[in-house]
Each structure stands twice: as structure tokens, then as C-alpha cells.
Amino acid sequence: MAQEFGTVIIGAGIGGGTAVEALRDGGYTGSIALIGADPAAPYYRPDLSKNVMLEGSDPAESALRGEDWYPAHDVTTFFGTTVTGLDPQQQRLTLDNGENLVYGQVILATGATPRTLDVPGADLGNIHTLRDAGDAVSIRSQLSRGSKVVIIGGGWVGLEVAAAAQNAGSDVTVVLRSTPPLKSALGKEIGEYFEELHKANGIKFVTEAETNGFSGTKAVESVKTSAGDLPADLVVVGIGADPTIDLAVSAGLETDNGVLVDEHMRSSDANILAIGDIAAAQNTLLNQRLRVEHWDNAVRQAEVAAATITGGDKEYDWEPYFYTDQYDLGMEYVGHGSSDDDVVIRGDKSSGEFIVFWTRGGDVTAAMNVNIWDVGDELRALIGKKVSAAQLQDQSIELTDL
Secondary structure (H helix, E strand, O other): OOEEEEEEEEOOOHHHHHHHHHHHHOOOOOOEEEEEOOOOOOEOHHHHHHHHHHHOOOHHHHEOOOOOHHHHOOEEEEEOOOEEEEEOOOOEEEEOOOOEEEEEEEEEOOOEEEOOOOOOOOOOEOEEOOOOHHHHHHHHHOOOOOOEEEEEOOOHHHHHHHHHHHHOOOEEEEEOOOOOOOHHHHOHHHHHHHHHHHHHOOOEEEOOOOEEEEEOOOEOOEEEEOOEEEEOOEEEEOOOEEEOOHHHHHOOOOEOOOEEEOOOOEOOOOOEEEOHHHEEEEEOOOOEEEOOOOHHHHHHHHHHHHHHHHOOOOOOOOOOEEEEEEOOEEEEEEEOOOOOOEEEEEEEHHHOEEEEEEEEOOEEEEEEEEOOOOOHHHHHHHOOOEOOHHHHHOOOOOHHHO
């Protein structure tokens, strides 16, 4: 006989784990099941490319809660388990061991799947993507002085791994199809700033290059690119990720680069909600649909989904936020800018301490503080306001007075 649950959460990342806590904190007394392909209990994935990579810390230290928290709060866990089928009509799902579960509501929190390269030699050893704790530990174990590390892609994950590899003394090369890195997220000027930061720390870049394949006997020994072959002891592929929406598609939910959900995280099926990387959600503050692949978004959407189930009135009404730490640079970004927005710098980039504003038609769309702290609330308050470039640049004007 199938087990029955009031709410089943599919995906045991930080979004799924937060949803469980938010349900219980919100007074939800129904039965809960938490299902995750990862064998570990929910943990903070941002720590993988930061603490685990840089310091070699144990991923268990990044756990959201200890594994004993879940049974203590009447949560049935299925870690190391995959959901193979979701039937909205029967309100039933099937696990990879053939077991069936019946649900009242489902929260989909299946995250994103790293893209891989379909090229010759891609199945060789020591070619990695970074998604879970096992990936992070495996990559970190191979970072050593003099080892040749090639990073394919210059997004956030690729650059954070590059910084960690350099910190371990590795010889690091980043292969880019276009330059500068992060251009699509931050625009040309700030992308160039990050590229120069990495070059100053010894990272080499091969730009305008296609990755055509890998060679080696059992493990990778070289990377074949359109700009020539690169020797490699370790390769990390960081070319982005795609929302993991196979279950949603097979269940007949409305999708478009993610699961389409309203401001309360409900999908086209009233009994199925979606959060985090897979949620193409209606943002009521910005009056547009967004899909954001950052941990802060997953956490806050989990709280909205829990409130929706428990009868609360929370909605998706905030500006996106993320952060990164690379070498001696720490930064926070808030808002939803575009790479072709106008860029306004407050302070001197060469000092390593400055604020960047992105504006469109005079309106502030996003802001980023670099090595300047405790200004997050002030920057968030400026998003959407019309402020002249001269005022944004003028450090004699307090942020609170802009």
C-alpha cells in the first residue's frame, strides 16, 4: 500500500530543506516527506565553491540541519532517492525503487543540472561539473601545487573554482568562448574587472575558443580547443546549468525555461508548487516573470510556498540577491540589471573598494558593493529609483540621501 503524505517535497537542496522548516514553523501539522537524489541531508551549496574548495572543509559542516532534526519534526526522508514519475490526476508519485507515494500537495525543488560537453573524450576521468558535495570533495582532492587545471567557462562557478585552484597552488587556465567572463551578467566593463583580477592572481585565459574534445588514456591529459591543445590533470566544466524540469514536463505542467508559477509559487496544477532554480515565477515587485539560480531566491521562495500551503499571504516581491568571494574580493549584488545597462561607478575601481550601479533610462536596476560592507539595505532601497549618474558617483552624498 502506498504511503500517504500531506506534503511531499521533491528536491532536498537548500530550497527543499527550508520549505520543510518553514512548514513546521508555520504551524503545519500534516505529514511531510522530503525526497532528494543527494544522499546527504540539505546543505548550503554555495559553500561548495567557497568553504569546501578554499578551505577543504567537510560539507557536513554546511548542513542546514543535522539528520536527526527531520525525524524529530515528523519528517520522513528519502535521501539518495529519485522520483521517476509524477501523476497529478492520481496525486501519486513513483520512486526509483518502485515505491509509490500519495500526496496532498507537492513542492518541486529539483534545482538545475550542470551542462556538459558532448565532445570526444568527455567520458575520461578527472572531468567534472560542480553540483553536489561529492563533486566538490572530488575536485578539491585533486587541487595541488603544480597540477594543471583547466576550467571550461567563465561564469560564477568557473571563476570561484579557478580562484580556489590557484589558492591551492595549481596552474590554472580558463577557456572562454567569448570575453570577458561574466559579460552576460555584469556587462563588459565589470566583466573586464573580474578578468584582470584573475590575471593578477596568475590565472591564464584562452579566449574566443571552442572546446573540441579531450584526450588521455583513462583520465584526461589534454583539452583540445580551437586555439590549441592545453595540458590538463583536471578539468572543471562550468558552462551553465538547465532547470531540472523533466518531472514537471512529464506531469503536463506549464513550462517555459522553467516551471511557470504565480507569485505564490503555484503551478498550473493547484496541488503542485515549484521553487528555486526551476521556478519561472511572477515577481510582483518588478511585474515580470523571473527564473533565478541563486540560493537566496530558493530560500525565500521556499518560505512563500510554505505560507501558501499554510494559508499565509506571502508573495514573490523582492529583488534578486547573490554574492561571491574570490581572492581578496568580496561582493554582493542586488537587483536585476542587464548587460547592456549603463554602468556607474561610485569610488575608484583600482582601490578594490567601490560600488557599481546599473541604470536604464536613469532608473537604478541593480547595484553591487565590492569590499564595502553593511550597505545592502541602502542599495536595495535605491533599486527602481530614478537617480542621476552624477549623484550616484558623488561620494559626498550619503547613500541614504540619494
